[in-house]
Amino acid sequence: MFTLAVVWYSVAVLLLAYWIITCIYNLYFHPLAKYPGPRFAAVSQLWYASVYTGGNWPFIIEQAHRKYGDVIRIAPNELSFCTPQAFKDIYGAATKTRKLFTKSELFYDAGKDTNIAYERDPDQHADQEYLIHNHVDFFVQQLDRWSRELSYVDVSKAFEWLTFDIMGELAFGESFGAVKNGESHTWVSILLGAVYSTSVVQLKKRLPVLEKVLPWLAPKKVLEEWAQHQAATLERVNKRIQMDETMERTDLLTHPIRSGKLNAAELANNAQVLLTAGAETSATTLTAVTYLLAAHAGVRARLAAEVRSAFASADQITAAAARPQRLPYLNAVLEEALRIFPPSPLGPPRVSPGETVDGHFVPKGVYVACDTYSLHLHPRNAPAPRSFHPERWLSAVASDEKKPYTAAFSIGPRACLGISLAYIELRVALAKIVFALDWEIVGEPFDWPAACRLTQLWKKAPLQVRYTPREGYASTPVDNAVVK
Numbered sequence: 001m002f003t004l005a006v007v008w009y010s011v012a013v014l015l016l017a018y019w020i021i022t023c024i025y026n027l028y029f030h031p032l033a034k035y036p037g038p039r040f041a042a043v044s045q046l047w048y049a050s051v052y053t054g055g056n057w058p059f060i061i062e063q064a065h066r067k068y069g070d071v072i073r074i075a076p077n078e079l080s081f082c083t084p085q086a087f088k089d090i091y092g093a094a095t096k097t098r099k100l101f102t103k104s105e106l107f108y109d110a111g112k113d114t115n116i117a118y119e120r121d122p123d124q125h126a127d128q129e130y131l132i133h134n135h136v137d138f139f140v141q142q143l144d145r146w147s148r149e150l151s152y153v154d155v156s157k158a159f160e161w162l163t164f165d166i167m168g169e170l171a172f173g174e175s176f177g178a179v180k181n182g183e184s185h186t187w188v189s190i191l192l193g194a195v196y197s198t199s200v201v202q203l204k205k206r207l208p209v210l211e212k213v214l215p216w217l218a219p220k221k222v223l224e225e226w227a228q229h230q231a232a233t234l235e236r237v238n239k240r241i242q243m244d245e246t247m248e249r250t251d252l253l254t255h256p257i258r259s260g261k262l263n264a265a266e267l268a269n270n271a272q273v274l275l276t277a278g279a280e281t282s283a284t285t286l287t288a289v290t291y292l293l294a295a296h297a298g299v300r301a302r303l304a305a306e307v308r309s310a311f312a313s314a315d316q317i318t319a320a321a322a323r324p325q326r327l328p329y330l331n332a333v334l335e336e337a338l339r340i341f342p343p344s345p346l347g348p349p350r351v352s353p354g355e356t357v358d359g360h361f362v363p364k365g366v367y368v369a370c371d372t373y374s375l376h377l378h379p380r381n382a383p384a385p386r387s388f389h390p391e392r393w394l395s396a397v398a399s400d401e402k403k404p405y406t407a408a409f410s411i412g413p414r415a416c417l418g419i420s421l422a423y424i425e426l427r428v429a430l431a432k433i434v435f436a437l438d439w440e441i442v443g444e445p446f447d448w449p450a451a452c453r454l455t456q457l458w459k460k461a462p463l464q465v466r467y468t469p470r471e472g473y474a475s476t477p478v479d480n481a482v483v484k
Contacts, residue, residue, distance in 0.1 A: 023044075026042050027042055031366070032366065035072060035073040036068040037068055038064065041073060044076070046207070055455055058345040058371065058373035065080070065374045070083050070358070075367070077367055078366065079366065079369075080368075081358060081368065083358050083378075083380075086357050086370045087372075089358060090350050091350070091407075091411050099354070101351060101352060101353065102350060102351050103351075104348070104367050128249070129428075131170065132166055132424060132428055140314075140437065142179055144437065144468075147468065152442040154464055154465075155464075156287050156463045157184060157462075158179075159290075160188070160280065161176075161178035161183075163280070163282045164280075165177065165178050165179050168275065170251050170421075171251065171252045171253055171274055172237070172239070172240050173251060176188060187229060187232055192280065195455075195456050234264060237267045277418065280343075281343035281344060284343040285338060287463060288340070288448075292333075292336075293333070294440060295441070299388065303333055306329045307435050308470070317432050319427055319428055322428060330431055330434075331393075331427070335406065339404055339406045340449070342407075343457075344410070345372050346369075347370040347372055347374075349367045350369065351365065351366075352364060352367070372407055381404050409422065435470075436469060437467045437468065439465050439467045441465055442466050
């Protein structure tokens with residue numbers, strides 16, 4: 001017994017000594033020791049883990065950059081940058097003179113089934129507008145009806161109903177019917193719940209002990225719901241595969257199905273990612289722009305004047321007609337909303353191949369990132385960065401001034417695949433809503449962005465809005481059948 005106690009005591013002493021030596025090395029002798037940042041972050045992954053799981057990552061990292069500078073240390077072997085050049089260096093394409101920064105296994109870990117978003121191999125990386133119009137036209141009518149019958153609409157949910165309905169039809173050949181029913185579809189609710197809960201899961205490579213305890217932390221009900229969700233997704237994909245030969249249009253799964261390179265399970269995994277990335281981010285932007293316009297009456301009035309003078313009826317509003325050349329202020333409003341509240345505020349980590357980032361040589365194997373939120377809100381990037389000022393985009397065009405640097409959809413070979421679709425959705429939806437309706441926030445004014453939390457994606461705070469038809473506007477009824 002005495003011998004065993006001595007052994008355990010010796011092991012504890014050795015572990016303590018190892019931890020102390022590691023801390024000293026990380027603080028004073030590590031290649032990243034010269035970079036400023038929270039001291040705890042330099043010696044342990046626990047600082048990163050606590051901030052990331054707390055939901056306030058974008059806000060805290062942005063504050064850290066304001067305190068420590070453009071390059072800060074956020075983990076023992078990881079740097080965060082905050083300059084446009086750093087963003088280009090980290091996420092841009094490889095060239096003859098620059099090596100590619102590959103995706104980090106710390107963040108991109110999809111388990112045994114990879115997908116289009118988590119695929120780390122660069123080599124593994126194609127007209128549906130009328131469907132968008134059908135859904136948006138019906139949605140505008142529902143906003144009016146819900147406001148009259150319920151006195152307000154929680155747009156943080158309603159815009160998710162719209163965008164998931166659109167993406168459901170583009171991926172599975174049928175919408176989820178959420179706008180029609182006025183509630184979230186169970187498939188979507190479980191999916192978003194799983195996304196929000198995986199903030200902890202993504203830390204298992206940083207803190208290996210989590211691999212052992214995670215199975216004990218997940219409630220049985222959650223695991224059962226996720227298993228049902230996976231089965232429902234596979235069922236939808238199999239149904240879509242069977243529909244393929246009779247479909248008169250193409251959609252997001254047409255090419256993957258016909259290529260024969262993916263089995264049904266792989267198609268289902270990719271469909272989940274496409275729907276989440278394509279729907280949730282657009283919903284977040286539409287919610288943010290609704291809040292910002294409600295809080296800035298002058299901007300909303302100028303936007304309404306532009307849109308309503310450009311069209312005699314809502315059916316004249318198309319993606320082409322809503323481009324910057326035709327509606328410059330509408331697009332300036334969208335760009336400013338994307339700058340202030342980017343739907344994907346994280347800068348996912350990359351692995352340095354032994355390259356410079358904005359003049360700083362980063363040794364091979366060091367993890368680097370450049371958070372979009374911090375970059376967008378840096379005073380050097382945009383004067384008065386927290387002010388909602390769409391005019392800054394117009395003045396830059398008119399005078400050849402430097403525009404604010406934004407990267408809401410990332411850049412380079414792994415940028416958002418759906419950027420064109422996203423802009424079509426955003427332009428058409430915003431233009432048609434502004435053309436038909438006025439709106440106001442219900443309740444006391446509050447800082448909606450600050451009330452949101454990041455759990456992989458933004459977990460949006462409720463935003464209660466009351467819509468009223470603008471004077472002289474009469475809508476044309478939309479047949480429910482067009483939105484299934």
